[in-house]
Amino acid sequence: MAVFSRGFGARRRESDPELPPGQYLTEDFPVLSAGPTPRIDTADWSFSITTESGAVTTWSWDELMALPIEDVHTDIHCVTRWSKLGTSWRGVSLDTLFADIDTSDAYTMIESYGGYTTNVPLEDLQGGKAWIAFEFDGEPLDPEHGGPARLLVPHLYFWKSAKWVHGIRMHSDDDPGFWEQNGYNMYGDPWKEQRYW
Amino acid sequence: MAIVAGWLVGTVARAMRVTPQGRVLILDVPEWPGNLAGQHLDLRLTAEDGYQAVRSYSIASFGDGHSVELAVDELPDGEVSPYLVQDVEPGDMLEVRGPLGNFFVWRDSQTEPVQLIAGGSGIVPLVSIARAHRAAASTAKFRMLYSVRAPEDAYYASELEGLVDDSFALDWVYTRTAPVGFARTAGRITRADIEASTLPVADNPLVYVCGPTGFVEAVARILVDLGHPAERIKTERFGGS
Ligand SMILES: Cc1cc2nc3c(=O)[nH]c(=O)nc-3n(C[C@H](O)[C@H](O)[C@H](O)COP(=O)(O)OP(=O)(O)OC[C@H]3O[C@@H](n4cnc5c(N)ncnc54)[C@H](O)[C@@H]3O)c2cc1C
Numbered sequence: 001m002a003v004f005s006r007g008f009g010a011r012r013r014e015s016d017p018e019l020p021p022g023q024y025l026t027e028d029f030p031v032l033s034a035g036p037t038p039r040i041d042t043a044d045w046s047f048s049i050t051t052e053s054g055a056v057t058t059w060s061w062d063e064l065m066a067l068p069i070e071d072v073h074t075d076i077h078c079v080t081r082w083s084k085l086g087t088s089w090r091g092v093s094l095d096t097l098f099a100d101i102d103t104s105d106a107y108t109m110i111e112s113y114g115g116y117t118t119n120v121p122l123e124d125l126q127g128g129k130a131w132i133a134f135e136f137d138g139e140p141l142d143p144e145h146g147g148p149a150r151l152l153v154p155h156l157y158f159w160k161s162a163k164w165v166h167g168i169r170m171h172s173d174d175d176p177g178f179w180e181q182n183g184y185n186m187y188g189d190p191w192k193e194q195r196y197w
Numbered sequence: 198m199a200i201v202a203g204w205l206v207g208t209v210a211r212a213m214r215v216t217p218q219g220r221v222l223i224l225d226v227p228e229w230p231g232n233l234a235g236q237h238l239d240l241r242l243t244a245e246d247g248y249q250a251v252r253s254y255s256i257a258s259f260g261d262g263h264s265v266e267l268a269v270d271e272l273p274d275g276e277v278s279p280y281l282v283q284d285v286e287p288g289d290m291l292e293v294r295g296p297l298g299n300f301f302v303w304r305d306s307q308t309e310p311v312q313l314i315a316g317g318s319g320i321v322p323l324v325s326i327a328r329a330h331r332a333a334a335s336t337a338k339f340r341m342l343y344s345v346r347a348p349e350d351a352y353y354a355s356e357l358e359g360l361v362d363d364s365f366a367l368d369w370v371y372t373r374t375a376p377v378g379f380a381r382t383a384g385r386i387t388r389a390d391i392e393a394s395t396l397p398v399a400d401n402p403l404v405y406v407c408g409p410t411g412f413v414e415a416v417a418r419i420l421v422d423l424g425h426p427a428e429r430i431k432t433e434r435f436g437g438s
Contacts, residue, residue, distance in 0.1 A: 002243040003206050003290040009244035011280045022251050024276070030436050031410045034300050036417035036427050081239075081251050114427055144414060182300040196297065 018075070019083050020190040026082040029136075031144055034178070038114040038164050042148050047132060048167040051103040059097070061148070064132065067092045072131055074154040076161075077190040089152055091133030094125040105170035109177060110151055113164040118177035119186065120153060120160055122170070129155055132165060157188035157195070204241060204292040205229060207265065209285055215268070216350050219318065220282045221257070224265045226293055234259040234329035235302040235322045235405070237433075238295030240267075242277060252277045255321035255407070255433070256296065257353075259329050265293065268352050270318035272437075301405065301433045302326075305333035309403055312396045313341040314416055316386075316408025317350070319435060323407055324353050331360055340366040340396050344386050344412065347374035368394035386412070388419045398424040407433040 016025055048058040059067075072089040108125060110118045124130065133152040134141050141147035146163025153160050159179045180186055185194040207224035215221050232238075237255045258266035271282035285291070303311065303326040311330075313323040320343055330339050345351045348371065361367050370390055375383045381390070396402040404425060406416050413434045420430050 002204065002241070002247075002249065002292060004245055005242040005280075005285070005291045006289050007284050008242045008250075008280055009246065009248070011276055011284070012244045012248045012250065013276050022249070024250060028437070031414070031434050033432065033434070035432055036421045036430050037414060038427065080253055144410075183298055 018085060020077055021193050022195075023077055023081055023083040023190065026084060028082075029084065029145060030078065030080065030082050032078060032080055032159060033163065034116070034182075035114060037143050038112075039143050040113050040148055040164060045148050047097075047149070047165065049097065049101050050167065050169045051101060052105050052170050052172065053102075055102070057101060064092055064134075064149070067096050070131065072133065072152065072154075074152075076154050076158050078158040079184060079188070079195050083190075088137055089131065089133040090135035091131035091149070091152055093128065094130040094132070095128060097132065098126060103170045105172045107171040107174045109169045109171050109175065110160075110162040110165060111167045111169060112162045113166045116162060116164075116178045118160050118162050119171070119174055119180060120151075120156070121174065121187075124153060124156065125168075129153060155189075157185075157190050159184060160188050204294050207291055207293050209287050209289045209291070210264065212285060212287055215352055216270075218282065218350070219268060219270045219352060221352070222267045222269065222281060222285070224267065224291075224293065226263050226265050229263040229265055229293075230296070231261040232256050232259055232265075232296035233299075233302040233304065234325040235433075236296035236298050236325075237301075237322065238265070238293045238297060240277070240281075241292040241294070242280065243292070250277050253297070255325070257321050257324045257328075259325045260332070268318060268321045268324075298433075301407070301431050303329060303405070305329060305335055307403070308335075308337050310338040310396050310400045311340075312402040312404045313339065314344075314391075314395065314404065314406045315341070316344045316412035316416070317346075318352065319406075319408025319412065319433070320352050321407075322433060323405060324357070326405065327357065327360055327365065330365065336364050338364055338396070338400070338402075340368070340394075340402075342368045342370065342386075342391070342394050344370040344372060344408070346372050348376050370394075386416060386419075388422065391416065391419050392423065401429065404430045405433075406430065408435060409437040410434040411437065 207226040211223040
């Protein structure tokens, strides 16, 4: 049982049943990153999937734009406790990108420009659950928020939605990525409050 | 240090108004496992009807012991910070969880030059790093650049001035009001300030930048433009725009 903080009741906001436990609603778009924001020109940008056989499939920016683009409306939940409801994104589904990929590995390591990595099971990237997103609220995605493109995997805490995404490498085991080595949970389900180790 | 336990009960031991908008809180947390310099914690408040709010706060203290020091800046429309700055009193209870974050930390085994850059309450984890540097009698070259609106808004000003010695230099940027006789006119931090008042790229310093998100974005961008490798820059963003 939690202890009560005397007098805090007078300052409280309304609670929101749509939010996962321990989250609060924000209208802003806070930023969690461990270093400077990389700036990548779309002309230099590429995205690739590397499988256990060493096969590499690469898309340039123009090739990505030529794929079917989906509108995504979703809630997002950051491990630092903020949530935003009903955000709008545009991006390419990972189902599209994985369509011709031949792999029997069950895990992935997402790799970003700037060197960050995060681990996500393959099944969490498939079945209409994840996108490479490049537009937020009708505008190109700001570098601060991961532009030109970030992974969007909104059913997990938002650090899994790697900013400045550059590629996905198939892994046979669930190896920890950057934030996971630095104290965050391996999976990160906001409804189960899987924040930390 | 890898195990983050559940919520720990803390009692406010002391609450000191240190700036027009901010307080230092000393919490007594009997089960606190100790923390590295630079780490943060989650702080949870519970209202009588069970409603809870959680926010992150950096820890100004470091090392063993069950006394945990925080410094909180009040955001006028905030939910948690006005309570911590105006309402909470010694003897009141709250809960904390931590320590958290194993990346924005400094260990006394580190010997390379370090540049610390803080905006506003972003000084908190850097104070703990500066304290750890002093406590270890580390000879690693340290330099700190602290940006505040006006002299009275600075946290830990006299303590930081007291740390200045051969291995710790301190520089100030005032964004709204500079003290009388201060050479630099008040204004936001610029590339020229960073060039003039921080360790050069040639020293290959490890740089820690902390403060509101907009401040951290601006400073980190200038550092990269000046040639600091991105992987030598550690950032902690407190929020806001
Ligand atoms: C790792 C970490 C460490 C932190 N350490 C400290 C610390 O040592 N001292 C400290 O005072 N704060 C610190 N913060 C910020 C703190 O967690 C809260 O965000 C802050 O106290 C505001 O909470 P609130 O409930 O009063 O405001 P809220 O009710 O959450 O927000 C009020 C309004 O202010 C905006 N806002 C939120 N945070 C900021 C900000 N930092 N600057 C400007 N606008 C903001 C919100 O988006 C909202 O519009 C830290 C944050 C993080 C992520």
